[in-house]
Each structure stands twice: as structure tokens, then as C-alpha cells.
Amino acid sequence: MNETVVIAFPRSFPQAQRIAEHLDATLLPYDPGVFARVFESAQRIVALMATGIVVRSVAPLLQDKWIDPAVVVVSPDLSYAVPLIGGHHGANELAYELAALGIRPVITTATEATGKESVEAIAQRHGADIVNRDSTRHVNAAILDGDVPVHVIDGPAIVIAGPRVSVLMNKGVYSVGVGCRKGVHKEEVLDAIRQALTACGISRGQVYVFATTVKKMGETGLVAAIASLSAGLIFIDDVTINAQPLQSPSNARRIGLSGVAEPCALAVSKHKELVMKKTVYGRVTVAIAR
Secondary structure (H helix, E strand, C coil): CCCEEEEECHHHHHHHHHHHHHHCCEEEECCCCHHHHHCCCCCEEEEECCHHHHHHHHHHHCCCCCCCCEEEEECCCCCEEEEEECHHHCHHHHHHHHHHHCCEECCCCHHHHCCCCCHHHHHHHCCEEECCCCHHHHHHHHHHHCCCCCCCCCCCCCCCCCCCCCCEEECCCEEEEEEECCCCCHHHHHHHHHHHHHHHCCCHHHEEEEEEEHHHCCCHHHHHHHHHCCCCEEEECHHHHHCCCCCCCCHHHHHCCCCCHHHHHHHCCCCCCEEEEEEEECCEEEEEEC
């Protein structure tokens, strides 16, 4: 199925066809179960119908704004396009695309409505993903109150960011959690990462961030290995690590942690789903999440 779907009642198909052709989208007739059928597979949904119908249809399907598709409601007379779900996650952009058909975008997200750019929009403009997503609420609020600086750091570098700082990384699908023994060498880490990615059929370009515990900040071999990959390495604090759902028993409990590789991979992942449980390669442990 196309990543963009237009849903309309059959009587509105002539207007819906214009939208579908403009967006290179799949056109589907409305029935009571159509939203449920496309909600997980489509990235963008345009609903040509009354807002109330769409609200009642998608409300039981909502999970998380970072994974739900963007939903835009278009009035049956093609006058207005209202981003209903995921304004900062593609819906505003979709509404603006429809303006070429003479449909007026009705933008309600606070930053865009006041002529400012959200963290999500900045990330999209730079082709990046936001690692610590909870930070966007604080940063977007600050953007509304004034200018927020954007610092571009050309690595290798180490960034320690608080909850009110959004960290942007190169786009990708997977996060890799790495644990290691004290004094591990750079080549040991690189070899473990290569083996793990190969075992999962994942290319280096599909990884957007590596993560480990703050207790490993002094491991020069680990830091050097990730830097040689021109990748970002995030150091996760103890509270965040221990807040992740326990996946596998770990000897890290001896240092006060529920684990290292698995919880670190999950903490910065997008879908909070492990695709490879922790696997030991010599003195290095690797886990992969998406």
C-alpha cells in the first residue's frame, strides 16, 4: 500500500481523486473499519469527511505521536485541510501540500501558528531524528517564549544533554546499545558491532545512534570505536536505564543497573522494540532496538 492514503465516501470520490492524484496516494472508500486497516501501514492519511467521523474512528487506534500516522481532515467542499493527528510529525506538511489544490491549511500547533519552527521541523529540515523525544515539550515551549540556539557539533565529540535539550542525530531505523569490560580495545568494539549488524542483516547506514551507560565515559576504546564510525554515542544515566522494561538478567546489577546493552538500546529507540537481545562478543555486549 502507498504510504499516503486518501479515505472518502463514494459520493466524494471525484474530489478525493484530485487529492489522491496530487499526493500520489491510494484512494479508499470509507467503511467503519477502514481506518483500523490502514493505521499501522500508512504514514499519512487524508480523510475527506466530517471531523467528528475521523475523531471517533482514530481515537481507539492512537498509541504514540512518534509512531502514529499523520492524519489530515479535509472538508467535503475542499475548503480547509486540518491536521488532526501528528501536526509536528507530517500532518502540517501534508496540509501545506494540499494548498496547491486551493485547500486552505488550518494549522493549530502553537509554534507554527505563531510563525516559529518546532524542534520536529528543524530536525526534518536537517534530515535528522530526535534522540531524546521527551525533550521536545520543553524546547518547543521555550521556542514560543523566545529564540532557542541551535548548536552544530562536528564530531568526534561527546554531548551530555539534559532533559531540556533536544539531541538530533542522522536519520536511521535502529539504535545499538553497547556494553563492555574495562579496558576494551577499539577493534574489539568495532568487531562486535560488525558481527551484530551482520547477524541482523542491518547496514551501518540504518543505525542512527549508539548508546551506553555514563559509567563507560572513560572507556577510550569504546569512544574511539564509535567515533571511527562517524556516529553518535549517547551516554545514558542510571535512572533512565533502570526505567526500561527488564529484558534479560544481567551482571550489571553489581554496579546498580538492570543492564547496559539492552536498556540503552531501548532508551533511545523509536519503537521500543528489541530486534536483537544482548549478545556477547568477547569483552563486548551488543543489543539492537528499533
